[in-house]
Amino acid sequence: MLAGCTALVLAVTGSARSAPRSAPDRQVLPANDGWAASGTGTTGGAAADPAHVYTVGTWDQFKAALTDGGTAPRIIRVEGTIDADGPSCASFTAPGYDFATYLKTYDPAVWGRGRNLDGEPDDSPEGLRRASQAEQEKYVKAFVPANTTIVGIGKDAGFKGASLQIEHADNVIVRNLSFESPLDCFPQWDPTDTADGNWNSQYDSVDLYGGTHVWMDHDTFTDGDHPDSSLPYYYGRIYEQHDGEMDIVKGSDYVTASWNVFENHDKTILVGNSDSDSTAATDRGHLKVTFHHNLFSNLVERAPRVRFGQVDSYDNHFVAGDGYGYSYGIGKESRLVAEHNAFTLPDGAQDGTILKKWNDSPLTADDNDVNGVPTDLIAVHNAQAPGEILRSGAGWTPALRTKADPPQAVPGIVDHRAGAGHLC
Numbered sequence: 029m030l031a032g033c034t035a036l037v038l039a040v041t042g043s044a045r046s047a048p049r050s051a052p053d054r055q056v057l058p059a060n061d062g063w064a065a066s067g068t069g070t071t072g073g074a075a076a077d078p079a080h081v082y083t084v085g086t087w088d089q090f091k092a093a094l095t096d097g098g099t100a101p102r103i104i105r106v107e108g109t110i111d112a113d114g115p116s117c118a119s120f121t122a123p124g125y126d127f128a129t130y131l132k133t134y135d136p137a138v139w140g141r142g143r144n145l146d147g148e149p150d151d152s153p154e155g156l157r158r159a160s161q162a163e164q165e166k167y168v169k170a171f172v173p174a175n176t177t178i179v180g181i182g183k184d185a186g187f188k189g190a191s192l193q194i195e196h197a198d199n200v201i202v203r204n205l206s207f208e209s210p211l212d213c214f215p216q217w218d219p220t221d222t223a224d225g226n227w228n229s230q231y232d233s234v235d236l237y238g239g240t241h242v243w244m245d246h247d248t249f250t251d252g253d254h255p256d257s258s259l260p261y262y263y264g265r266i267y268e269q270h271d272g273e274m275d276i277v278k279g280s281d282y283v284t285a286s287w288n289v290f291e292n293h294d295k296t297i298l299v300g301n302s303d304s305d306s307t308a309a310t311d312r313g314h315l316k317v318t319f320h321h322n323l324f325s326n327l328v329e330r331a332p333r334v335r336f337g338q339v340d341s342y343d344n345h346f347v348a349g350d351g352y353g354y355s356y357g358i359g360k361e362s363r364l365v366a367e368h369n370a371f372t373l374p375d376g377a378q379d380g381t382i383l384k385k386w387n388d389s390p391l392t393a394d395d396n397d398v399n400g401v402p403t404d405l406i407a408v409h410n411a412q413a414p415g416e417i418l419r420s421g422a423g424w425t426p427a428l429r430t431k432a433d434p435p436q437a438v439p440g441i442v443d444h445r446a447g448a449g450h451l452c
């Protein structure tokens with residue numbers, strides 16, 4: 029098996045790199061491979077000494093490996109699927125919390141729709157829900173320190189229900205791991221979120237919160253056994269127990285996401301999470317992210333939704349399914365470049381919905397194919413949504429790319445090589 033894997037690595041990358049490659053757990057981001065290659069580049073834990081190489085198979089072992097050894101470079105090798113969702117939702121429930129009472133108390137017919145639940149006291153149903161959620165949060169969140177590589181070993185490594193936090197940490201690599209979305213046991217009802225209200229949840233599978241020089245490579249993100257279609261409805265609204273698959277917020281910078289699969293999810297990736305003045309102060313000039321050779325499959329929206337950032341998205345394959353909303357969300361002060369991508373839309377889906385205008389920010393969208401046909405994404409959007417005209421010209425040209433493939437080749441290249449299980 030090792031010989032076959034070595035041959036595959038050489039076949040795939042031999043033309044782009046002349047140096048021999050090390051084992052996946054010691055590999056670093058190649059030069060010029062996206063925004064994470066800028067400045068110091070991204071090496072993760074490649075320099076770890078033997079005392080800081082950990083092989084883990086449980087959530088407790090994983091968390092211990094994250095906190096051992098300060099900021100010395102570390103490599104954490106993940107074997108098999110780590111169950112990070114705890115024994116049960118009941119195990120996190122605060123004494124006195126009762127969901128039936130919660131539903132009765134905040135029923136819109138009783139509570140109304142004009143105010144949210146934020147000021148509710150600690151001994152109220154909402155206060156007890158908050159306390160329960162805090163217990164779950166302590167369990168499912170794991171904080172990744174600087175100079176770390178987390179790598180799955182073999183073809184079936186990953187996490188079920190984990191929420192990795194790359195919070196104000198620099199130089200992190202996450203590769204060859206499957207993430208099944210965390211399920212929030214205690215979604216919050218917000219009567220003021222849209223006219224109908226919404227259930228909102230915490231926990232992204234991976235959260236970049238002020239994280240810098242991060243390489244997400246050959247990972248798979250999915251709702252797995254609990255898609256939104258399996259979730260109940262309360263107050264006529266879906267009881268949404270998921271948040272994002274990978275959110276990049278709060279001044280995060282220099283991120284490369286390559287060869288990942290993002291699938292079977294609603295709100296997939298935020299780059300920037302608010303238009304507010306305080307968020308602008310943190311995010312403006314940052315949120316520089318490259319997405320290349322990713323498969324975005326059967327998603328509703330946000331692949332990604334961008335605010336402020338200079339995002340380069342090239343050579344990705346987008347496959348829309350039922351309930352498709354949009355792929356790229358064009359938000360405040362964003363400067364998206366989307367080139368050489370392939371879109372596969374089902375019958376009846378309009379190519380003008382690939383772009384969604386949230387804000388008047390110009391973008392570059394050249395050399396993209398829709399169902400194999402070269403398509404000017406901005407022109408078709410503007411023709412189909414004349415009330416939401418988008419402007420062309422992001423005002424910058426990505427310099428940090430390795431090799432760009434033509435869009436007609438992208439599905440064949442990406443579909444069978446992206447995601448976890450394709451490194452050895």
Ligand code: CA
Pocket residue numbers: 111112113114115116
């Ligand atoms: Ca469990």
Ligand code: CA
Pocket residue numbers: 231232271272275
């Ligand atoms: Ca989020």
